[in-house]
Amino acid sequence: MVMMDGMIPTPTPPADPRDRGGALQPLLIVRDLIKHFPIKGTGGRAVRAVDGVSFEVRKGETLGVVGESGCGKSTLARLLLHLIRPNSGELVFDGDPVDEPHGISVSALRRQVQMVFQDSYSSLNPRMPVRDSVAFGPYVQDKPKAEARDIAVNMLAKVGLNPDQFGPRYPHELSGGQKQRVNIARALATGPRMVILDEPVSALDKSVEAQVLNLLRALKRQFNLTYVFISHDLNVVRYISDRVLVMYLGKIVELGPVDSIFSAPRHPYTQALLASRPSMDPSRRIDDPPVTGDPPNPIDPPPGCRFHTRCPHAQAVCSAQEPRLIESLADDRHIAACHMHDPESGHTMAVAGSA
Amino acid sequence: MNKTEPLAEVRDLKVRFVGREDTVHAVNGVSFAVHPGEVLCILGESGSGKSVTLRSLMRLLPDRARIEGDVRVGGQDVLKMSNRSLRDLRGGSVSMIFQEPMTALDPVYTVGEQIGETVRRHTGCDKAKARARALELLNLVRIPSAERRLDAYPHELSGGLRQRAMIAMALSCDPKLLLADEPTTALDATVQIQVLILLRKLQAEMGMGMIFVTHDLGVAAEIADNVAVMYAGRIVEYGPVERMMKAPLHPYTQGLLASTVHDQSRDQDIDAIPGSPPDMRRPPPGCGFAPRCVKARDVCRTAVPAERYPEPGRMAACVAVEVPEMAAA
Known part of the structure; x- marks a missing residue:
């Protein structure tokens, strides 16, 4: 289980005929992505949902994205598919810039990237038998009707639903877990290389959640998929991810291999988030909350480090200056945006933290 | 037992x-x-x-x-x-607290008014006493700057504070x-x-x-x-x-x-x-x-x-x- 420092935890995926950049080219590169939602009548104030985010998604990996409500993780998911347009920033899919003259178009991107949403009911057409919902994607992507339907039948079977029994049903005739299976089939029907899963199991009961997680892992192996898995549930993220990205108020605060993040979190926010998990052991209950207060409003995020209002180690530099994302000397793939890990920041605990 | x-x-x-x-x-x-x-x-x-x-x-x-x-x-x-x-x-x-404080609290009354109303309904005290009790309750549930929050509407509070306000209301009559x-x-x-x-x-x-x-x-x-x-x-x-x-x-x-x-081990299914x-x-x-x-x-x-x-x-x-x-x- 313990990963050696510097080892890439993901296996190299077999060659895909659509692969353009080779195994080492990240499947998706995100650079300086910004999305602000202006608020009417406030003279230019805005919700700074995603505020300068850069990362890579490697081929064949599962990148987990965690954070609390308002941290921008769902906005980020939508930006990755251009379901909403960013104010600025750049997406590069397998070496090709997205929505640029010399790159690939948004519709070409969506042939290769699909999404599964949290609410399994509202993301299916209530007036369509679920088989037709699954067939719709291939159909609009120029497959003949009969072929699209064959794909749908095949995909329903792949997600564990008997196509004859469940295919003709409408969404309201299915349970939550079954609907989410249909959504997964719908996302995979167009043959994507990457799937963005936005809280895909959060609305499900625990006993069904486990089934869907097992299914997602099996499908990933079978179809050589790359996942971006967004969740507020740290236990689920730890189980399913190869690398984890932690967001707080529109910023990345920490990013690294899953074992490294969970065994040695660097950012005080990640530490608090991990310590806030119930212990599952009544004899070892948590007596003092790891942090106090709620996440601040993303309309006017605090200056400097956005976590400084709740951070137990905050000093003057934390409210004055925004921390850089610093690579640690010991492990160059685990980065955190905290002055305590920046020897030049002036934080009095900086030296100890970066050693 | x-x-x-x-x-x-x-x-x-x-x-x-x-x-x-x-x-x-x-x-x-x-x-x-x-x-x-x-x-x-x-x-x-x-x-x-x-x-x-x-x-x-x-x-x-x-x-x-x-x-x-x-x-x-x-x-x-x-x-x-x-x-x-x-x-x-x-x-x-007997009192009850709910999952969603935004729908359990009345959006058109301040937190102080809502808690005070409960206190007055059950004890019959006057408005000033009810407000004092509401303040005491907000302090009891550790709401920071309780005095100011008394006059806040539910939408002005964060999710955690709203839930604390609802707990305060539920505890108002011991x-x-x-x-x-x-x-x-x-x-x-x-x-x-x-x-x-x-x-x-x-x-x-x-x-x-x-x-x-x-x-x-x-x-x-x-x-x-x-x-x-x-x-x-x-x-x-x-x-x-x-x-x-x-x-x-x-x-x-x-x-x-x-x-x-x-x-669980990541190598195995759940x-x-x-x-x-x-x-x-x-x-x-x-x-x-x-x-x-x-x-x-x-x-x-x-x-x-x-x-x-x-x-x-x-x-x-x-x-x-x-x-x-x-x-x-």
């Missing part, structure tokens, strides 16, 4: 929702008791009947609900009470019994643990009994003394939380513990319970869990299993549970 009179006692509670086309059998014979100072968690998945059971204690159910059985709260028969005495009960000696319906489910992780710790401290300080409904094993482990696990409208397992977490008796509880994602919960419009005739149970026998599909008591203070309704000779006698 507890010699005091129970705060609430439920005997063979059955609740059906009668509709034009079909009837939902939400609760099918539930019995339990809660004593002063005890925290009972009702643990179950959606549709298990946990919230309906909780609401029955205050008769907070729609008219089409058909309630049978015996529900006693503070010695009074809740099912026979007049609407007027029900209003005295609700928010007085209830003996607090009913909590998933009060931390909608909160962020770092806020959820704060509210759980707060509730635990307040419960101990005030010596209240509490019934806490949740679907989350981790939450139950943080707050419960005893746990009643519900499935398909029945309590399938009951007992102290430590024993249940370490050595669950009922196959459903065992499956739930195994399928809850918590530090032991998921197959299938999905039954449709309570057509509940299975025998054990509700039999269609998904690996240990199910023929008898499980035809007859509801009797309650068994394999250890003192523990119950499981399952034919696979062995009862030692001594305990059976």
